[in-house]
Ligand code: SF4
């Protein structure tokens with residue numbers, strides 16, 4: 001029977017709570033490389049509740065260290081330096097932060113060829129530390145969706161278009177989760193997000209840490225806590241169970257701690273999946289919507305050829321062999337995955353993300 005524990009918490013009293021969580025869910029940390037994955041969806045200060053709070057991530061890293069492991073913390077994004085600074089991860093967790101966007105490897109996941117940060121691939125243990133948030137399309141984002149951040153740069157946008165349908169994308173999330181099942185999930189539900197999340201919803205005090213080894217069970221408990229009557233209303237949980245990934249029947253879970261429904265938790269105005277009779281407002285414009293994602297995912301770095309020193313770092317960083325450096329650095333648009341690893345790895349700043357173009361396309365997408 002899967003076990004989920006819920007702890008009342010605030011950001012000032014985390015060490016003891018994290019220690020207790022590791023006692024309930026023991027992991028052999030000794031001499032292991034342990035990757036701790038927060039949700040850093042955008043460069044936003046912790047008070048906006050878009051990102052996992054650095055105090056929680058730090059408490060987990062210190063517990064890993066206490067247990068003899070080597071903690072590493074990272075997430076992907078566009079412009080990692082700004083992301084780590086604004087989210088206060090750099091300031092709070094400096095010794096453990098790592099830029100995982102510098103290199104990727106391609107893997108076959110759910111029928112797609114997907115770049116995954118190479119740094120993550122070499123880790124022994126994976127601790128998933130999502131934020132408890134609503135999601136306009138998925139209803140809720142938590143343990144099952146957080147591994148999407150293992151994909152670098154802008155390829156995540158491309159995945160929306162490649163999948164071609166919300167259901168297919170949901171299936172991909174499940175396949176990605178199954179590709180590397182976390183060893184432990186610790187949800188930052190202290191300051192959650194309600195309304196039209198996951199990036200620009202409204203912060204909501206919940207005051208809970210929710211943890212467990214089975215991410216589906218943890219997500220099911222979180223869904224119920226934020227007022228989804230049946231976890232099956234969250235398509236991602238429903239699909240994960242149908243694919244045999246875990247247990248979400250609340251009657252068959254061992255839940256310890258204050259398991260209460262948070263009153264009047266505001267759900268996304270757009271979320272309709274699995275609710276009979278309700279149609280998604282995205283459905284009539286699906287083609288236009290997918291075109292938008294496709295264009296967003298096609299933004300490639302531009303080259304400033306004159307700066308190149310022929311060091312070849314970009315050649316090993318690029319997961320799809322899209323770069324040639326002779327006689328000048330050049331990207332093959334047919335092969336480029338928009339992962340932006342070349343941007344992160346090139347010390348000479350030969351590759352640059354066309355931020356204005358990216359921003360304009362994001363605005364057109366309403367992001
Ligand atoms: S990493 Fe930069 S400097 Fe080195 S070969 Fe590639 S483009 Fe040139």
Ligand code: SF4
Nearest residue numbers: 318336337339340342
């Ligand atoms: S050329 Fe394209 S695929 Fe290769 S590292 Fe750069 S952005 Fe990624």
